Amino acid sequence: xxxxxxxxxxxxxxxxxxxxxxxxxxxxxxxxxxxxxxxxxxxxxxxxxxxxxxxxxxxxxxxxxxxxxxxxxxxxxxxxxxxxxxxxxxxxxxxxxxxxxxxxxxxxxxxxxxxxxxxxxxxxxxxxxxxxxxxxxxxxxxxxxxxxxxxxxxxxxxxxxxxxxxxxxxxxxxxxxxxxxxxxxxxxxxxxxxxxxxxxxxxxxxxxxxxxxxxxxxxxxxxxxxxxxxxxxxxxxxxxxxxxxxxxxxxxxxxxxxxxxxxxxxxxxxxxxxxxxxxxxxxxxxxxxxxxxxxxxxxxxx
Amino acid sequence: xxxxxxxxxxxxxxxxxxxxxxxxxxxxxxxxxxxxxxxxxxxxxxxxxxxxxxxxxxxxxxxxxxxxxxxxxxxxxxxxxxxxxxxxxxxxxxxxxxxxxxxxxxxxxxxxxxxxxxxxxxxxxxxxxxxxxxxxxxxxxxxxxxxxxxxxxxxxxxxxxxxxxxxxxxxxxxxxxxxxxxxxxxxxxxxxxxxxxxxxxxxxx
Ligand SMILES: [Zn+2]
Numbered sequence: 004x005x006x007x008x009x010x011x012x013x014x015x016x017x018x019x020x021x022x023x024x025x026x027x028x029x030x031x032x033x034x035x036x037x038x039x040x041x042x043x044x045x046x047x048x049x050x051x052x053x054x055x056x057x058x059x060x061x062x063x064x065x066x067x068x069x070x071x072x073x074x075x076x077x078x079x080x081x082x083x084x085x086x087x088x089x090x091x092x093x094x095x096x097x098x099x100x101x102x103x104x105x106x107x108x109x110x111x112x113x114x115x116x117x118x119x120x121x122x123x124x125x126x127x128x129x130x131x132x133x134x135x136x137x138x139x140x141x142x143x144x145x146x147x148x149x150x151x152x153x154x155x156x157x158x159x160x161x162x163x164x165x166x167x168x169x170x171x172x173x174x175x176x177x178x179x180x181x182x183x184x185x186x187x188x189x190x191x192x193x194x195x196x197x198x199x200x201x202x203x204x205x206x207x208x209x210x211x212x213x214x215x216x217x218x219x220x221x222x223x224x225x226x227x228x229x230x231x232x233x234x235x236x237x238x239x240x241x242x243x244x245x246x247x248x249x250x251x252x253x254x255x256x257x258x259x260x261x262x263x264x265x266x267x268x269x270x271x272x273x274x275x276x277x278x279x280x281x282x283x284x285x286x287x288x289x290x291x292x293x294x295x296x297x298x299x300x301x302x303x304x305x
Numbered sequence: 306x307x308x309x310x311x312x313x314x315x316x317x318x319x320x321x322x323x324x325x326x327x328x329x330x331x332x333x334x335x336x337x338x339x340x341x342x343x344x345x346x347x348x349x350x351x352x353x354x355x356x357x358x359x360x361x362x363x364x365x366x367x368x369x370x371x372x373x374x375x376x377x378x379x380x381x382x383x384x385x386x387x388x389x390x391x392x393x394x395x396x397x398x399x400x401x402x403x404x405x406x407x408x409x410x411x412x413x414x415x416x417x418x419x420x421x422x423x424x425x426x427x428x429x430x431x432x433x434x435x436x437x438x439x440x441x442x443x444x445x446x447x448x449x450x451x452x453x454x455x456x457x458x459x460x461x462x463x464x465x466x467x468x469x470x471x472x473x474x475x476x477x478x479x480x481x482x483x484x485x486x487x488x489x490x491x492x493x494x495x496x497x498x499x500x501x502x503x504x505x506x507x508x509x510x
Contacts, residue, residue, distance in 0.1 A: 014499035
């Protein structure tokens with residue numbers, strides 16, 4: 004082995020990344036070549052002095068990461084269980100289908116539409132042939148023969164729609180979906196989609212409503228994200244303040260404080276002072292204090 | 306007839322099988338299983354990100370983005386590599402992105418002047434463990450500043466390979482696999498990284 008080969012293999016050898024044969028040859032060379040032997044000694048020391056302890060993770064960072072991830076997954080995860088509802092919906096909407104009445108669409112809990120279709124054949128249509136889940140409304144009940152019942156029902160049926168979120172009709176359906184109490188995944192996905200249209204005042208209002216009152220923290224978090232660009236608007240600012248003082252999820256409050264303090268408005272000083280006094284989360288308290296000092300307001304009563 | 310022997314599973318094997326079962330459960334949408342998976346790996350992910358990026362905020366970002374990506378793409382995980390490799394592929398890519406961005410940012414404001422030259426602020430101000438011997442602290446301070454400046458001279462890839470080999474103790478073969486390159490290329494990176502470490506610490510050690 005030449006000195007040159009020795010130097011090339013040395014670092015790899017010290018990390019145990021050479022073959023058994025190569026290691027043998029290195030040892031052999033070092034026995035006969037003093038300068039290479041010294042070289043090996045020095046590099047071994049250097050690598051040792053680099054130490055094996057990394058920079059270290061600051062206390063609290065892991066738990067903050069876990070907590071925030073968990074909140075995000077709630078939003079993300081619940082939507083994944085049925086990922087396709089809006090893709091199905093958006094995949095097929097044809098502009099010519101704008102006959103869909105927004106009002107009735109709003110009343111629906113999902114992307115099913117009222118067919119208003121009557122049972123085709125009363126005589127043969129036993130309950131076995133209809134799926135009770137597809138009955139959106141019972142219109143008429145009567146009993147002509149004892150033990151026999153006549154029902155007139157509205158049936159929902161699924162229909163696929165496609166279109167841009169910027170389309171007013173689609174937006175309205177999505178906003179309608181925000182009111183579906185049964186499916187947080189549906190609401191989260193709708194909020195997420197609507198977030199891209201937050202330049203629309205109605206959309207912003209819907210997002211504010213979700214932020215204020217949706218029982219699911221993942222949905223609230225997405226609503227918050229959708230409103231990010233409008234944090235300076237007084238209505239959004241008020242909602243952020245309310246969230247900070249009342250939302251029980253610290254991840255959401257932490258997001259809210261970040262958005263709120265982007266715009267140092269003296270009107271929020273009172274809320275910040277209250278947070279400094281009462282907030283249990285240290286990150287939120289420190290952000291509040293920092294914003295106050297940048298606003299040159301005291302942490303006491305304003 | 307005693308059939309118990311046949312059902313014995315070695316602990317390591319049991320761990321792997323257990324993980325595969327956890328992954329499958331997570332793929333079916335079991336949120337608790339997913340969290341178990343996260344908690345198995347997230348400490349080392351965070352440590353790697355923290356060590357590479359030397360910033361809590363950057364490490365936080367990498368953590369969130371990495372596990373969100375894992376969550377979104379878990380369906381596509383086909384067990385053709387280990388989950389660890391798959392996860393680290395995502396994490397190292399995110400870290401490399403951050404390192405590249407950081408390099409640009411650093412030229413603006415992240416550096417400070419020290420007697421050893423211009424180095425990364427984070428490398429000069431490492432976490433101080435309380436109660437340590439002042440003499441040793443001074444020494445380790447200087448060494449750490451040197452190490453910090455050596456790390457700065459490495460390219461993001463060299464830095465990554467060095468980090469994974471030196472601190473994480475991963476084999477170059479696995480590192481190559483994670484970074485989507487060959488073992489040979491990983492070797493070259495490690496060689497160059499060591500050279501840089503050597504020229505920074507050479508006269509010091
Ligand atoms: Zn020699």
